[in-house]
Amino acid sequence: MTDNTFTGMDELYRDFILDHYRNPRNAGTLDNPDATFEDLNPLCGDKIRMDLKIDDGVVTDVKFKGRGCAISQASASLLTEQIKGKSLAEINKLGKEDVLANVGINISAARLKCALLGLKVLKSALALKYVEEPDL
């Protein structure tokens, strides 16, 4: 219950975050995605859907659609840039630290949920695919 994750707001909302919030990369949906998932943070209403094209174990295309705060939307946007062309094995290793590295700052517990929503949706989409096609 200490305040060690608090950081200046100017540091949190840097230009590239606002840019990704206002001009999300890979925005939209894909026709016939190989994997897709949508999730909602019911407490705050943030919502993200992610569609993926996967070819030979590599993410060849990704689009996302969502609504919510700058943190949730910008991290999702950053995440889509990061994973394009990556192998599923590499994506599997992505964790909280990578998202924080993308955002470039340590954030408080309440906002962490926002930042991690995109990653959660991504992992759920892939998990669902694995379950349906275990030989993937």
Added chain:
Amino acid sequence: MTDNTFTGMDELYRDFILDHYRNPRNAGTLDNPDATFEDLNPLCGDKIRMDLKIDDGVVTDVKFKGRGCAISQASASLLTEQIKGKSLAEINKLGKEDVLANVGINISAARLKCALLGLKVLKSALALKYVEEPDL
């Protein structure tokens, strides 16, 4: 929330109280009572039933049956002695003070309910009769 009603236990459980508890006067029931009522204090389980014969507005006989603590049973017993031969008008005027006068001592809030159970049953029996025969 002060303690001004507390009194010594020897004073509360004097010989005549124990005597009325162990040898209740007017114990039993009446055949064809003119008024009757039974009540229970659900919190402690004390129970009293009272049967009355009423002739020309005067209580000519009374019996009670019950179970419970010495205070509730002795006050009921004392009450039956007090009301025999009394007019309904006189009985109507009986209140908390009269019961306390019978018991001969001021008692705490929790035990007051015990002491007053008999009077409550008596009044209910008469109220019921009044309601059923308003010209009484």
Added chain:
Amino acid sequence: MSAIVKPQTQGLTQADVARIRANFPILAERPHGKQLVFLDSAASSQKPVQVIEAMDDYYRRYHANIHRGVYHISELATEAYEEARASIARFIGTPCAAECIYVRNATEGLNLVAYSWGRSNLKRGDAILLTEMEHHSNLVPWQVLAQQTGAQLRFVPVADDGRLDLHDLDNLLDGVRLFAFTAVSNTLGTINPVRDLAARARAAGAVSVVDACQAVPRMPVDVTEWGADFIAFSGHKMLGPTGIGILWGRKALLDAMPPFLTGGGMIGVVELTKSTYADVPARFEAGTPAIAEAVGLAAAVRYLEAVGMERIHQYELSLAGYALERLAQVPAVKLYGPPMSDRTGVISMTVGDIHAHDLASILDSEGVCVRAGHHCNQPLMEKLGVPATARASFYLYNTPDEVDALVSAIEKAKRIFKIA
């Protein structure tokens, strides 16, 4: 900065408020090194020492289970629990303490009506009338009731100005058995005409249920004058502790209702396979109740009475009026809800394209606490066409300076988001 002169506040003087603030320990906190500016009392109010200490004193001196306890501290606890009920009854204008049922919060109170009154009085084809501005707690219990009984749900629409649109009320009330509505919107601040709505429900043969969560803490409420059948409110929004609320109901209705939760303390005679039940209010209070919380809520009521509900209401209105004036002058701020004539000190807003969470985070970095989200009002947000708003709400311990702090923090958020 705007050219608006700080208001001559109504109801409470600066000195009154200074004295009041001294009673609230939390106001000395400095989150992120900034002075705490607590503008989220509509979600839950802060507590004065008088309330904290009343509960402390209870636990330190006379805690024991109530009822059936013959010994001294149990008598004290029982007395305090029932005296608290009498205080609360007096506070809302009923002479009959037995009409006040202790519940955990308003939500439980509304569920109690839905389960106990609803399940035994509604049948397929009956209608339940609600409004489009209900808090989830005064909406979802009726949805479930409708699903389980086959009753139909109807809604009084919310007009563009944030008031109820009552044009068609007589039609809507036709065939309605129960009309549940909020006294004050927790998102828009709209004050609804409770007395009129309750009277029209009655005339239509419907029972009225008032969600008084945002009314009882901030304005004089007299259930006799309102004329409704049930009202529910929460202690934690009116200076009281968490874990306690009140369902008030007309004695005759409560007397006729079957129990909801059952168990110790609400029974008459228990046999292995059947039981009789105690009279109201005990019938609806199963198990060991929230005794310390009742004591705390009574202390809260005494505090509010000592300040005076009418004065609190006036003061809050003057703060809200000042806040609306100042915010209206900040470009990119969009305000929701009706004009001051029909509202209380709850102000919902959006600022440009800043999401409410980002706004609240930046305000927090300045020590300013506002709520961000759907405020348990998802259908209303849908209607307003926004996913979330930021909401500032005022109470007796807030000051005009805190309104200024809110405005400055919003200006900071705009700078960070590069909004003109």
Added chain:
Amino acid sequence: MSAIVKPQTQGLTQADVARIRANFPILAERPHGKQLVFLDSAASSQKPVQVIEAMDDYYRRYHANIHRGVYHISELATEAYEEARASIARFIGTPCAAECIYVRNATEGLNLVAYSWGRSNLKRGDAILLTEMEHHSNLVPWQVLAQQTGAQLRFVPVADDGRLDLHDLDNLLDGVRLFAFTAVSNTLGTINPVRDLAARARAAGAVSVVDACQAVPRMPVDVTEWGADFIAFSGHKMLGPTGIGILWGRKALLDAMPPFLTGGGMIGVVELTKSTYADVPARFEAGTPAIAEAVGLAAAVRYLEAVGMERIHQYELSLAGYALERLAQVPAVKLYGPPMSDRTGVISMTVGDIHAHDLASILDSEGVCVRAGHHCNQPLMEKLGVPATARASFYLYNTPDEVDALVSAIEKAKRIFKIA
């Protein structure tokens, strides 16, 4: 005075207990000018300063409504509320905090199972098995459920020695969907074989519900080891505040259950006429919860853990053993319940023809607090053939001297009632 030598207590030393007693402010009270001898912990325990101060601190430093609050103190409150849940989960031996649902008290927890699991799983002809020693809170909810579903109630008998008569259990379990029983009798002190009963319920295809009100406060409880499906207990009996309790349930069962109370905080997506619900545990926690009480209960759990549940259990047993020995030597005292091998520190008695209330009153005049009445066990009292008993119960802050005070006070009562 008897010739019995004061016992070498087990579990806690005299010095331990002296340190513990110093944490309980109420023990310094002097009702009627006498030192308080509190022997009613089975009804509700007293609270250490650690618990009182944890709640104080919450209200003074970080009270705010939880969830959806973006600002600092709301984050602190949310964190404390969920950390409390994790502490309580650890205390009862489950790694899964989401299996612990906050309720007001055990009574509400049992009603939750009866409403949510019961209404959706029982039908006419199904059987519910209970025992003859159940507290009204673990009896009446099942009576109502049986009435509403057409299910049948059956009872495991209580033998003369105060233990369950399990001879016929396999027959009784035939066709049973739910078996609800207490872990420890609050009147007789009997410790029931929970693990065995839960296993036999499972083998018979029944869900098991354990009323753990008298177990969790006074002995090590590990839900994994017990193997039951639901357990309910109250915070106020285990050093915690009033207004909070826990329903623990197996995740898979909870996940499949419909909501009970509905409203804010337990929803997913809400539209005007339908809603989806949040995951467990939020699904079962409608409205603003008892936040301060959760913080207080976690402090209570930390206190109990620091002392050690096994030590508390041993200590209580040694006090109870001493009390039984001394009381057995007082003529006219009649004791109820099983031998020490199967019991805990709850002792029911009658003394000659002194009614339990009179006895408790006289004990009170000596500062000795015991409970008198049916202990929410009317059918059991009927079976024992007494309208009421006096009940003394021991906890970690009691001492052998207090046992002596109890015996002396009983002797005084006998003198007043002129019993040899």
